[in-house]
Amino acid sequence: MYQYDEFDSRLVKERAEQFRRQVQRRLNGELTEDQFKPLRLMNGLYLQLHAYMLRVNVPYGVLSSRQMRKLADIARRYDRGYGHFTTRQNIQYNWIQLEQVPDLLNELADVEMHAIQSSGNCIRNVTSDQYAGVAADEIEDPRIWCEIIRQWSTLHPEFSYLPRKFKIAVTGSPNDRAAVQVHDIGLRMHRNAAGEPGFEVIVGGGQGRTPHIGKTIREWLEPEHLLSYLEAILRVYNLDGRRDNMFKARIKILVHQIGTDKFRQLVEAEWAAIRDSELQLPQAEIDRIAAHFAPRDYPQRNDAGDLLAEQASQNAAFGAWLKANVAEHKTPGYAIANISLKSLTAPPGDITAEQMDVAADLADEYSYGEIRVNHRQNLVLPDVAQEQLFELWEKLAANGLGTANIGHVSDIIACPGLDYCSLANARSIPIAQEINARFQEMDRVHEIGKVSINVSGCMNACGHHHVGNIGILGVDKKGKEFYQFTLGGSSGRDAALGERTGRGFPAAEAVDAVENILNTYVELRAADEDFLETYRRVGMQPFQEALYGTA
């Protein structure tokens, strides 16, 4: 993974000291809360219902075991002993004291981490495929470009006061695991006719109140021109994005209002003026960054499929975990192991300091000291020898980290909702936990198969309900919590927004509705179809009949 050089280190150190002075000026009254707010936001600090929340960037979801231990240490000393991984591959602490934040940031800087631009109207942490660098289906490692984007976007002098927040995602694989079509900018690597890798540039996707699937404005972009092209998009947006109404300020609204073709013209005209500027990265710099992501020198191993099959047949729980949580690695004899943070006992994405330490230790022991965070709020050990999977699973299971549900019904994304968030209409976490409790029987979970359930506590859609196969949106109906359902959403290669089923359900009936939807699917499905495939084939009607009866 990337290691800071003297410049990267100096920047995060200076930034922590700068924030120390700003906090001081806030505490002695030189700055009003209104003036301080954008400063704290650009350092990841939100004021929540009960306390300050600090969001720390995990750049494109990659963590070292050393960093994970520091996150655990921070959870213990500055918070209440746990942290929360988010849908943007970051970690949040919910119980932070303002006075302590400068020290905390300084400690993060010691392990090459920061909270810069993790909120505010600026370019946020770039996200990527959690299997980057190890996926069997990958064209090129997207982390190289993510790191280049990270540096370019950090403290960008021109783009730090944008109309609204700005999110970029990169995938290096045709099987999009980074949801690039629902980001302000999505970059999808593919090969042109000559076989050279480059980026499809997708703009104006997003969720929130007015969800949009992104539009492709360039089919193929030479990687060396990536920064000038991004800069051209950002400049057009900075100048022409709406600033009169924060609900219409995202780039998706601009693209929608002026049209994709007009937007493309503006970007291409701007790009023509800057494409051969200093923004064109020298090859030496690309090489320097790429060297940090050079493929590992894996000791040669044989495929251990037979051994795994035997272990699975002797231990059904391991078998279930192997099937749900382990993904194919590009190197024979190795595997990618997912760690589910969706157990029955904690809110989705929550992890205790002790579990962070366990994950760090296991990463050292089994996965070259590296950990990934995915956008479904789970962790990944990317480089595990197949023959060690069983041992690894035993240790995970002994620490409450062995849940075998990745991609299944109880692997639910949920936003913080009414339990933490001041904008919420309804609770999200308890709904997720009730669904999880209803689907505890693993045979049944695996019988249902792959399905994504996403829960948001209000129309801001932080729980990504629009792109859940089953989306659940909390609404307020005369002071009572109600839940509306959407079906058919997807954030993958075939991205789609879900369609509303009809009227919502009171909290007490929401989980029954989920079960009803899933039963309907199981009845209707053909052979190997997963939920989404069945939904696309049969459409909404049978589900509406199941939920509301025939009219």
Next chain:
Amino acid sequence: MGLLKNGQAVADSYTDVSEHEVIGDTVAGAIIVSLQQWQEHRDALLERSAPLGIVLRSNEKPELIRSDLSHFAVIALDFPTFRDGRAYSHARMLRERFGYQGELRAVGEVLLEQLHYMQRVGFNSFAIASDAALRDWETAAADMSVWYQPGADERATAVELRHKVG
């Protein structure tokens, strides 16, 4: 209101008449006019012998005065609130694309925390509202010493420093 120019707190020698209904001869000496005043009274303004400046609101793109740049000794770009970041792009356009070399002044809600960004996009003078900011600007401007992006100032980027030959 203090003016910070090329690193010095100085008195502002310009009178901002951009909100005045009539300009004509009512004000002597150097003035700053609005875009509308410039467009309507161009000839009269060019006859004056004192230096001329113009202020552009954040929704007025510098393209509108691209061919007139040589007439202005000062171009002031307005930040109606510190949240409105359009003038950062306008400043870079003026400096990097249109080659404007005169005084580029940040006016409006100009806070200490924005100074280093403003310097990087090409501003070289700042109308700063608070005394504390006038006092502390030097520390604030020196807060950060590493920059990843090329800008309109002379600072070397981290990429250049990394690969410096010799």
